[in-house]
Structure formats: C-alpha cells, structure tokens
Amino acid sequence: MKVLIVDDEFLVRMGLKSIIPWEEKGFTLLGDAKNGAEAIDMFNETQPDILLTDISMPFMDGLELIRILKGKSPSLKVIILSNYDDFKYAQKGIQLGVNEYILKHEISPEKILAALESVTGPAGGSEFPAAAAGRKDYSTQLYHLMVKDNLSEQEKEDVLNTLKKDLQGSYFTVISMLLQFSGTEADSRDLTREETIEKLALETLKGKDFQVFSLLRKNEVLFIVNTSEAGGINERIKKMMHTVKNNTKQFLNRNLFIGISSAGGGLEELRMLYEQSKTAREQSFFSNDIMVCSEERVMEQDNGALPRLDMEQLNKLVKLKDTGRVEKFLLDVFDILYNLQSVAAVQNIFQRLIKDNAELFAANNLILNQQSFGDFSGFEDVRQYVIDVYKKNCLHNERNIHSVHITKSIHYLKKNYSDNISLSQLADYLQINKSYLSLLFKQEIGVNFTNYLNNIRIEKAKELLLHSNYKAYEIAKQIGFDNPYYFSKVFKETTGMNCQEFKRTSASLGHDR
Template identity: 25%
Template sequence: MKKVMIVDDEILIRENIRNCVDWTKEGFIYCGDASDGEVALPLIEEYQPDILITDIKMPFMDGLELTAIVRKQMPNMKVIIMSGHDEFRYAQDAIRLGVEDYCLKPISASELIQILQKVSAKIDEEQKRQKSQSITKERLLADLCGGLIGTSEAIESAKALNVSLSSRFYAVAILDIRCKDSADSMTITSLRNELERQLAPLVECLSFFRSRTELVCILKGNTADDIASELKAVSGKIRTELEHQFGVEIYTGIGSLQERIQGIHFSYLEAEEDKYINRLTELNKATLSEFHVSVDIVLDRHLFLEFLKIGVPAQRDSFVREFAVELKQLNWKASPYGFYLLNDLTLEAYRVAKQSFRTGVDPSGSIGCLQQEIKKIAAWEDCCEYLCNLYQELWQWRAESSDKYGDVINQVKEYVMSQYNNEQLSLKVIANHVRISPSHLSKVFSQETGQTLTEYLTQIRIGKAMELLKTTRSKSFEIAFEVGYNDPHYFSNLFKKMTGMTPKEYRNQGADDRKGRLQELEKDETA
C-alpha cells in the first residue's frame, strides 16, 4: 500500500480530499497533510510518503519550490501538482521538475483515484525493474540458503531470472573443494558442471559458490527417493569420481529432505553441520593412516553405535569396559594414536546421535570440548571414563527427544504471545531465545504441534487482529501495525485468506451481531 500526503493552504480542499476517498479500500494509506511546503517538509521526512499531492500557489513555500527540494532529496517519491490556475507556464515548470501529473482544482474523487492508481502502478513497475536488475541467480540461491528471503519474494525473483524454483522436494548438499596445488578456478567450475551433468538424469541441481572453493547445491525433484538417492551418491560415488577426475579433495555436507521452499534454509544449516563433522572425520582418518603401530586394534563401531541408540545407563559401565578391552594395549602417554582412535569414534557417534535424536545442538563447541577431554587421557581407566561420559551426554539428547520437547514448545508459544507485534520476529529470533538451532526448532515444532511456526505466528496475529476489529475503532492499517505487519495490503489479503472476509467486512459483521443482540435484549426487557 502506497502512502499519500496532501499539501494545500486551503483547509477545505485538504479535508475534502481526505474524506472523499476510502483510502484503505483503494489500496493507499493517508499519512497526513500540511498547509504549505515549509510545514510539510519535516512531515515528509518523517512519514516518507510514496506519493505527494501539492498545490502550486501557497504562502511561505509554494508547490514548485517544495517539489524541487523533494525531487533532489527523495528522487523516488512521486509528485502530483494541483492548481486552480490554468496557466501553461505552471505546467511547464512542473514538467521540468519531473512531476508525475498536473491537474486542475477542483478534482473529483474518481479522477484523483484514477491518477493515484496510475502513479502507483508506475512505482510498482520501477521497483520490479530495479529488483530484477539488482538480484542475480547466485544472490537468490544464497538468500534462500541463508533464510533471508520469503517464499513469495523468492518465487517472484526466480520468475524474473527465468529460474525454475517450484518443486515437491528440496535438499542441500555442500561440497568443500580443496585443490592439492594452487586453487584453479577453471578446474572448480568444470567440476561444478560435471556434478550438475551427473545429477541431471534424476533431479535438477541449482548451484552457487558460497566462497571461492565451496559449492552449494540445491537439489530439487518430484520424488523423495530420487533426491535421497542422489544425495547418497554426492557424498559417495559421485564425490569419489570427481576427486579422481579433477585431482582434488572434497568434503561434503548433506542436509535433510524438505517439502517447502523455506525448508531450503533448514537443509542448508544441517548440511553445514554435517560438513563440519565429515571434515573433522576425514582429517582424523588421514592422521590415523600415518601411524605405524605394533598393535592391531579392532573396535566394533557398529556395536558401540547400536548401544548408543538402545542401551540403558545400568549396563553402560560394563558394556564400555568390554567394548574398550583392546585399547588396554595402548601406551596413552607415549603415542597420540589413542587420541585419534577416540576422536574418530566420537565424531561418528555425534553424527549418528544428531540423525537419530533430532538434536539441535551446534557440534562445533561440544566436539572441541570433548577433544580436550581426550587429550587428558593417560590410562585405560581414563579411556573408559571418557566413553561413559560420552554416552551420558549423547543420551541426554535422546531423553530430550523422547519427552517430545514439551518445555521448548511451551517456551516458544509464550515468547510468540509476548512478541507477536514485533515485525522483526522470525524463526531465527525465536530459536535464539530458546537456544536451539533454527532448523531443529522448525522440525520439532511441526512434529509436535502439527503446524509450522510461521502458521502458528500467523494464527496468533490474525486472532489478535480479529479481537481489535471487534473492540476498537482503530483503522485497518493501524491494526496491521499493532499485530506485527508493516504492509497493510499484505495484512488485508492474509486476513481474508484466514477468515474468508476482509477486515472491513469482519468489523461490519461484528457490528451487525452486536446490533442484533441489543435488539433481542430490548425485546426481552419490553416483554
């Protein structure tokens, strides 16, 4: 909705224009008026109207002087000149200053609305053109992964860029490409093209470079199985082939499957975490391969991870001592080999725990702390104590998962109820408040409540708006601001989508209901 301001020294003219137009219905916000240009300037700076309607002949500062200042300081603002003087020189001066229209007083409501609609359409067209010129495919994809763009805006931008974005399923894969010699941009670009070629038979891949050597791929397709198959290939077969073909090392990160465009952001966050753990694992394995030890140690990792999923605390100590019996052979003080063995086992346990227990814990800090604990191990008994503590920490995630996150959901709902009128409220802000990652919060909230966090926030906001429409005389655009929407037009469309009525229709229905109840009470009293 475009904001409109009137400047005219005749109060009857200002009042007539203000009262003869149903501004909200016509898609505008009447944000104020002033009696001359000098009075208007500070109001214009404060309210930043999109369209300024000004008379020419006014005391102190006339309309042409005001227009010249506005055009210089706020070039995007559109100016409409009104005048009761049908003289060509005024029109010439106005046109030279770049006004959008020049009309004679008196002007009817229908004529004014027609001019405003024409100017509004021009503003929309200019904004659309500026957006299409400024955004690139890479910027669009980066904003999607970063959670910096809404669904409708993303679809609109993709259409302007001729990018096919809509799909049934999405997932993100990150490839961190490390050239063995100097980084060769041509090699990396060729690798990107080869990756997209290999994925093309089953799914579409939209890719961009987040940094010089980090390739982010958004996989989209019509079946979950196809995307899951390709994700597995990216981290396995395809990755190995690309490393061999281009002589590079690649660390991969894989995000979960999502059904909404907004889910691309959550999948990206998960891919980032997965890449971090995978890179640590690969570096650790490379270090392990350099050791030449006289003992042959075989750890049953599958058994260790199965106990992580289904084991019980009462059996923990005996299980750990039996599992770690071969580690007795190690000289913990003389060689770091034990550190790398436990570090590798810890990283694998972390990956399994995050996948199995739906945890939102950031692994970077926790893994760093555990690595410091491993370095302190000086004997086999210390090793067993470390593994017991590792189970204890990861089982805490399992416990939190099993109680359905009741406390977290309650905290989220309480926070939304207290902050719904904050237009900056977002998934990221709420996640920071409850101290878990945005992607995890989104999944948990949807699983536990049956609706997305955005749907819940919208439900609360529209409910509050319904209450205000019934109990106050505030205008629709004022109520929109009160419940957290800075775009009244968007609020009106959303309100109708949720309730089946416009805000005005809902308010009128409430008035009719109250009138009917009063009439019934009067009848009862008469009887």
C-alpha cells in the first residue's frame, strides 16, 4: 500500500517519515508534501492508496484536500492528524469518508501503525443487501414497532410483513444510545450530532455477519441488529460499542450512554427489546459502562421515591462551616440515589442542591460556574461535583478561587511538567474520576487538561530558547514532548511563530518574552 504524508510543519513530516519502518511493515512511502497544492500534484503522479494528513494548514486545509482527492479516487483511505478534537472537524471528516483520526498529542509509532493496519485490513465484504437501504426505507416501520402505542393489529401485521421479506436472520438486538439524560428524546429536528454518531457506529458495525438498521431521534441513536444466531452476539456488540463510545468522546467530546437489549426471537418483540435497551442505558449512567440487559422482562422503576432532603439543615451546616457533617449529609443522599438507580431522581436532587440553592452561594460571595446536568459522564461525576461545591462553600474565602483538586493539579503539573503526564495519571494521583477531573479543568481554568499542560511547557520552552543553546528537539524532550514535531506544532499554535521566528523576533525587540 502506497502512503502520502501531508503537513505544513517540516518537523512533523520528518518525524512521521522516520518513526515507522515503512517497507518492513508492508508500506511504500511515496513522499511528503508541505501543502495541499503539492499534495495534489504528487497524488496525480503517484496515485497513493493512503493519505496521512493534518487538518490545519495554510491556503488549503486538510478537509478541502480530502474532498478534492476523494473526488479523484473514492477508494482513497484517509488518516487525519489533528490537534482539533472539536465536533465540527470530526463531523466534516466523517462526511468526507475519513477512516481514522489521531490526535497530535497521542502520536506514536504504535498509534500510526494501528491506524495504517486498520485502513488496510480486510474490508470484510459489503453489508447484507437490505441493510443499507433498510436504514432509510424501514426506519419509519421500525419506529412504529418500537415506540408507537396507537398501531392497530392490522397496521402491525402490515409492518411486520413488509420487513420480514428482506431480513436475513431470526434474532434481534436493540442498541440504544443517548447523548445526555437532560435532553429531549422525542424531537426529530436538527439531528446533526446524531447523524455523525450514527456514521461512527455504522463504520464500526459494517461488514459484520449481521444486518444493521438505524433510527435517529433528537438526543438518541438507535440500532436494530438482525442475526441468524443469538449466541454470544451481545458481547460482540458490547465490544464494538466501546469503540464507538471512546471515539465519540475523543473526537466529538460527547458522552454516550449505551444500553443493549437481550437477543429477541422476532420482530414482534422489538417493543420489549427497546424498553430493555432503555433500562440498560439508564443503568449505564450509574455503572460508567455499557450495560447489556439479560432480563426477559423490564421491571418498573419507582422514580418517585426521592430521598428526603432537608435543605434548611444542610444550609445551616454550610454556614457553620462544618465540612465533615456537610459531606456526610450529601453522601447519605447519594447512597439512596444510587440504590434507586433512577437518573430522573438524580437530576431532581441535583436541581434542588445546585440550581435552586443559588442564594446560599451568593451569600458566601462564591461565583459558581453552574454545570448542566447533561455535561456529566455519570453518577459518580454528579456526586463528586455536588460535594465539591458544598465543601468549597464551607471553605470559601476571597483567596481560595480553585477547588482542592484543581489547586493540587496546578501544583503537581508545574512541578512535573517534564514527565509524560496523562489525564488518567493525574486523576489516579488525586484519586478521583478521570472524566470528572476533565470537567473541573474546563470549569475552573477555562481550558482542557492538555491545553493547560502544554501552556506550562511552552512557557518553559520560551525561556530555554532565549537563555540556552539547546536545539528545538532537545528542548522538546526536556519539557515533556516525546515527539519534536508535535512540540513544533503546539509551539506555533500557541505563540503564532515557530521556534526560529520566536528567537529572531525576541532578539530584534531587544528583550525577553
């Protein structure tokens, strides 16, 4: 397979060319281009099979380049390298048929090789004949069978007869994905996010030995999997859904709550399977995992049995600055909520504790960046957030502007910035949930963990560039960048200049930056 590299940074191109033993791994590296125009000329001459390109380039960005080259060769495989984990870039990439994404700060020989092998692996054959058409033609019928209450027996019979003739198997599993529990499920307008997630999931599911039908509603993505055998299918589906969940978080910065039904024996059971998937999806909020429902029946949940919440007593404890009793009070409340296993109950209590108690925060002169319930990745994040807010109220003074976790994080990162630190490692050090720590960074500091750490490192790099004779790649290693080409990219995006330009500009101004 022939590979073409495109990136406007010299160090990036050199790094990519050198870290992979291309020929040994079965690839032919055709060369590298520093911009879209060069890439198009090289493409016309060499006809590569794989394009490895950055998104952010001058004159012609990577997405425009992909669009042009895909028009010339629809079979072209594309791997994107990017610092952007923003929704709009991933969305456009998926629409253009991008096969793999690698974030710049995660570049390694293993990551590059895994992406290359992924796009050159066996295609797996095409989907079953009815699958692609079925997703569009049958969505209304499937929606009626799963959701509608007002179908007559004759209408049900007509829908079943329409569907059965093109189905390949006798067993069905329903996968239910929810973007956030505070959203509205029934609204069908503006499904941009859901369509993108649908494409991510279909890319993962395609070519397997089953049919897949999809159905979109606002905030919800549904799949019906049709198979000829039920044995082991749900564990296979769960493994694939983990990939979808991780990709959605990484590239779209969205949390997905996923529930999988048991394997049912006919279309007549779709309504029950859908209810099972919703129950499993609800459980995923509490488990922080993808849940598979193995029950034949879905038990009714008592969402009305909310824990007693004595706000007057809680606020009195806050005013007394009794941190221990405040924490004990809240832990007892959340223990009851966990046993209820009702997201609606958790959201109700969250509303009362945070949204409806603003006067307490104002009385303590605490500016609270109010968090939307839909931003949390699960039950543990909600519990930790609420407890942190109330403890912060107890301890608040004008100098204390950060929570304990962020204060410790800042101190740790400034001391250990040269180490290979990940968000997971920092979360382990603080003994808190990784996703919750990510949320705290954005709320209290205004940037994500990676950007904050990179800013610390770039400030140190500027000092070393001005006051030492180290070369750029040596500085990169000293401040914690394993890949000098990634350092070069981050430095330019942070300062607006490359290392050489920064040194020249500083020298011409006659002072340090």
